[in-house]
Every structure is written in C-alpha cells, then in structure tokens.
Amino acid sequence: xxxxxxxxxxxxxxxxxxxxxxxxxxxxxxxxxxxxxxxxxxxxxxxxxxxxxxxxxxxxxxxxxxxxxxxxxxxxxxxxxxxxxxxxxxxxxxxxxxxxxxxxxxxxxxxxxxxxxxxxxxxxxxxxxxxxxxxxxxxxxxxxxxxxxxxxxxxxxxxxxxxxxxxxxxxxxxxxxxxxxxxxxxxxxxxxxxxxxxxxxxxxxxxxxxxxxxxxxxxxxxxxxxxxxxxxxxxxxxxxxxxxxxxxxxxxxxxxxxxxxxxxxxxxxxxxxxxxxxxxxxxxxxxxxxxx
Amino acid sequence: xxxxxxxxxxxxxxxxxxxxxxxxxxxxxxxxxxxxxxxxxxxxxxxxxxxxxxxxxxxxxxxxxxxxxxxxxxxxxxxxxxxxxxxxxxxxxxxxxxxxxxxxxxxxxxxxxxxxxxxxxxxxxxxxxxxxxxxxxxxxxxxxxxxxxxxxxxxxxxxxxxxxxxxxxxxxxxxxxxxxxxxxxxxxxxxxxxxxxxxxxxxxxx
Numbered sequence: 001x002x003x004x005x006x007x008x009x010x011x012x013x014x015x016x017x018x019x020x021x022x023x024x025x026x027x028x029x030x031x032x033x034x035x036x037x038x039x040x041x042x043x044x045x046x047x048x049x050x051x052x053x054x055x056x057x058x059x060x061x062x063x064x065x066x067x068x069x070x071x072x073x074x075x076x077x078x079x080x081x082x083x084x085x086x087x088x089x090x091x092x093x094x095x096x097x098x099x100x101x102x103x104x105x106x107x108x109x110x111x112x113x114x115x116x117x118x119x120x121x122x123x124x125x126x127x128x129x130x131x132x133x134x135x136x137x138x139x140x141x142x143x144x145x146x147x148x149x150x151x152x153x154x155x156x157x158x159x160x161x162x163x164x165x166x167x168x169x170x171x172x173x174x175x176x177x178x179x180x181x182x183x184x185x186x187x188x189x190x191x192x193x194x195x196x197x198x199x200x201x202x203x204x205x206x207x208x209x210x211x212x213x214x215x216x217x218x219x220x221x222x223x224x225x226x227x228x229x230x231x232x233x234x235x236x237x238x239x240x241x242x243x244x245x246x247x248x249x250x251x252x253x254x255x256x257x258x259x260x261x262x263x264x265x266x267x268x269x270x271x272x273x274x275x276x277x278x279x280x281x282x283x284x285x286x287x288x289x290x291x292x
Numbered sequence: 293x294x295x296x297x298x299x300x301x302x303x304x305x306x307x308x309x310x311x312x313x314x315x316x317x318x319x320x321x322x323x324x325x326x327x328x329x330x331x332x333x334x335x336x337x338x339x340x341x342x343x344x345x346x347x348x349x350x351x352x353x354x355x356x357x358x359x360x361x362x363x364x365x366x367x368x369x370x371x372x373x374x375x376x377x378x379x380x381x382x383x384x385x386x387x388x389x390x391x392x393x394x395x396x397x398x399x400x401x402x403x404x405x406x407x408x409x410x411x412x413x414x415x416x417x418x419x420x421x422x423x424x425x426x427x428x429x430x431x432x433x434x435x436x437x438x439x440x441x442x443x444x445x446x447x448x449x450x451x452x453x454x455x456x457x458x459x460x461x462x463x464x465x466x467x468x469x470x471x472x473x474x475x476x477x478x479x480x481x482x483x484x485x486x487x488x489x490x491x492x493x494x495x496x497x498x
Contacts, residue, residue, distance in 0.1 A: 082487075104447045107439055107457045118440065122487065125444035129485040140487070159448045167469040170481045171445035178485050186448060229451040 001070050002098045002153035003042045004181050007207040013271030014040040014292060015072060016283050020055035026063045034067055036280045042099055044072040051111025058088060062095045073097045076105030081121040082140050089134055093150030101155040102127040125178045128154055132179035156180040159230030160197035161190055169200055176204045184273040185211035186230040189237060191264035198268040207270035212261055214254045214279050214286060218242040251282050259289035294380050294420050295324040296400040307397040307427055310373025311344040312337055315387060317379035319351035330378050344372035352383040355390060381418030381426060381433055388431025392474055398426040404494050422492030428480045430471030437464030443486040
C-alpha cells in the first residue's frame with residue numbers, strides 16, 4: 001500500500017526503520033518486524049546505511065512484503081549510476097514495492113569501505129525526478145518504457161534541526177518540485193526547533209513525519225552530538241540518561257524521551273518515523289506512551 | 293591547459309542583465325580561447341549600447357594581479373549590472389570572490405587538455421567539466437567545493453557548517469547559499485532539476 005493513501009485519509013502515519021544484516025540471513029529481521037512493527041503503516045529498509053556494506057534494501061523489502069508488511073524502499077545515489085538506479089527502481093516495481101525513499105547517501109569514506117568510488121551520478125533531487133519520469137513511462141534517456149509504468153509513493157528526507165536550516169528548506173522545496181510526496185526527518189530531540197521548522201515547511205503542503213531515535217545512553221547521544229549532522233541532544237536529556245544508568249540500559253528513559261518528543265511535536269506534523277537502531281522491540285512502547 | 297567555449301547565445305542572453313562589463317582572460321589561450329565568438333558577442337552588445345567596459349588581460353586566476361589591472365576600471369564595474377567573465381572556471385570564481393555583491397556570470401564552459409594549468413594560486417579549483425554551473429551557484433563551483441559534487445543543493449551531511457567528508461572543509465553548498473542570499477539571487481535555486489552531463493566531461497570515461 002502506498003503510504004500517501006494513509007496521509008490522504010488524514011491518519012497520523014507511523015513508520016519505523018530496519019537495517020539489513022551483513023550477510024544473507026533475513027529470518028530474524030523479518031520475525032522481529034512482524035512481531036513489533038505489524039501495526040504501523042510502513043517499514044523503511046535502509047540502503048547500506050552509513051556506507052556500511054550489507055544485504056540489499058530491495059531484497060529485504062521483498063522479504064518483508066512476503067511477510068505481509070508494507071516496506072519503504074530506501075534508495076541512495078552513493079553506489080549506482082543512473083542506469084543501475086533506474087533498473088533497480090523498475091525491479092522494485094516488478095516485485096510490488098509501492099513506497100520509495102530517495103536519498104543522496106553518505107559519502108563512502110564514512111563507512112567500512114572507504115576505498116570505494118563515490119558515484120553520486122544523480123542526487124536525491126534528480127533521483128526523485130527520475131522516479132517521476134519513469135512513472136510517466138519514459139526513462140532519463142528519453143526512451144519509452146515497455147508495458148505499464150511503475151508507480152510509487154515518493155518520499156524524501158530533510159534535516160529540521162540542521163544548523164543550516166534555510167539551505168535545507170531550499171533543498172526541500174527542490175525535492176517537492178521534483179516529485180516528493182512525503183518527508184521523513186532526521187532525528188529530532190529539540191521540539192522547539194522542529195516546530196519552528198514546520199512553520200516554514202508548511203508552505204510546501206507536503207506531509208512530514210517527525211524523525212525519532214530512541215536514545216540508548218548518554219554516550220550514544222554525545223557521539224551523535226559530535227558526529228551526526230543535524231542531530232543535537234540537549235544537555236538536560238543527556239543528564240536524564242546519565243542519572244540512572246540501569247534505567248537507561250533497560251530502555252525506560254529512552255522510551256520516555258522519545259514519547260515526550262513525539263507528544264510535543266505531534267500537533268505540528270503528519271506522522272512519525274522511528275529509527276530504533278536495533279531497539280525495534282521498544283517501538284510499541286514508545287507509541288503507547290506517546291498516545292498513538 | 294584548457295579549452296574554453298562560449299555558452300550558447302540563448303544561455304548568454306538569459307544571463308546578461310542591463311549594462312555589461314566584460315573580462316576576457318587570455319592567460320591560457322595558447323590552446324584555445326573563443327576569440328572570434330567573444331568579439332562578435334562584444335560587438336553585438338555594443339550595438340545595443342550595453343557595454344559598460346571591457347578588459348582583455350591574462351591570468352585573472354591570480355587575484356593580486358587582477359585587482360591591480362581592474363583598478364582603473366573600478367567605476368565602470370561599479371556602474372555595470374553584470375560582470376561577464378570569459379575565462380575558465382577558476383577565473384570566474386576569482387572575479388566572483390572579488391565582487392561578492394555583484395552579478396558575475398560565466399560566459400564559457402571549460403574543457404581540459406593535459407599540461408600546464410594556468411596560475412591558480414588559490415584554493416579555488418575548476419575541474420573543467422565542460423558544463424559550467426557557476427551561473428546558478430553564485431560563482432562558487434559545486435563540482436569542486438562539494439565533496440559529492442552535488443548540483444541540486446546541500447546534502448544532510450554538514451555539521452556546524454563543515455563537510456561530512458573533511459571537517460576542515462566548509463560545506464560548499466552553505467557557501468553557495470550564503471553567497472546567493474548576499475547577492476539577492478536565491479531565486480536561482482528554483483531552477484529546473486540539474487542532471488550532470490558526463491558526455492561533456494572529458495575527465496570521465498575516456
């Protein structure tokens with residue numbers, strides 16, 4: 001099912017993210033997704049997240065779909081040129097994948113194959129444009145497709161707490177014009193920044209899902225503060241996580257923080273996207289505590 | 293060494309607003325500068341009464357050199373609406389940096405030839421990709437200033453204004469956004485989706 005149908009019905013759309021393993025085993029990922037993520041609208045599958053080589057996003061999406069879940073195929077421009085990207089988009093459609101999230105992708109130097117050639121033949125904006133063009137029955141080279149054209153709910157990402165938020169908004173507008181129908185954001189820990197962002201982003205008239213990470217401990221948050229673009233965990237949250245290490249380790253503090261961020265931001269957005277980073281089992285608790 | 297070719301008449305017409313000050317750089321022209329086409333363009337603009345001034349010089353990639361040579365043209369440049377630079381991408385970027393409030397246009401696309409590469413004593417670089425983007429990026433090259441050579445805007449990887457690949461490097465697209473805001477040209481970010489044409493890029497695939 002296209003995630004855009006849920007937005008159109010006015011639902012508060014919930015999605016979560018899973019990351020394939022470094023290997024061919026998918027049974028545990030699928031089993032966990034079935035157990036914890038069956039009641040939400042869609043499940044994102046990352047595309048070699050952080051430039052770390054893993055099992056493919058498309059293969060994992062197919063496995064999830066076979067298991068009755070509704071996958072969102074994340075596709076980055078890091079590793080493939082326009083021929084391979086278009087081919088993979090068609091492949092996804094052939095396997096019944098209906099949601100696609102178009103990203104530029106991290107640079108390979110950040111991952112576990114820093115020697116790899118960075119491709120970036122297209123970028124997030126031109127990839128969205130490419131999907132739209134394929135939907136119109138033509139490829140980027142101007143050649144007609146044979147048979148029925150693919151059709152997707154086309155998503156993109158934006159970083160609302162970035163320190164260059166105006167440049168992010170300009171890029172968001174380019175993505176909307178290129179065909180983006182929904183947005184998922186980078187993780188938010190500062191609702192006031194997100195709300196200020198949404199006041200400006202509202203003009204584009206495209207639904208936005210708040211990005212949420214369940215914080216595991218203060219160390220993880222300090223790491224994100226130092227290394228992850230557009231993510232900042234404020235000092236009071238760090239103190240909260242550090243205050244009772246056992247409580248944090250059990251996930252209680254993290255679940256509370258995530259639920260609190262969702263509650264504060266919910267009136268200003270159209271959904272939430274949870275990046276559980278291995279804590280998929282805690283997604284139902286977060287949603288319950290947030291009143292969703 | 294390099295080859296510069298004039299952009300199409302249609303593209304140039306869309307770029308050139310009001311009175312034009314023209315800078316011709318013959319620094320690397322041992323190889324190829326579109327002399328005849330540049331003269332024809334200047335003549336056509338002069339006939340329309342749109343030439344605020346012209347300087348034909350060399351190695352404008354050297355900013356100290358250039359600023360000395362432009363001294364006596366300061367008033368004409370001040371009065372001009374557009375500074376049209378006919379040079380490689382390095383020259384255009386040098387002029388853009390020198391006149392941050394001015395509409396500076398790249399009139400040429402730059403193609404590479406092996407060998408000596410001009411003076412370029414700067415951090416500014418031109419990859420001679422054959423498809424100059426400087427007119428839609430405020431005179432800062434997205435191919436060389438962005439680690440991913442993105443042509444449609446900033447990725448999500450900049451932290452505190454620094455590039456995710458090299459923390460010593462400022463995010464090229466933050467610089468571009470700031471420059472466009474400074475010259476009141478944020479409207480160019482509404483331009484059509486840009487898709488690079490590697491068929492013009494002699495650095496790739498040959």
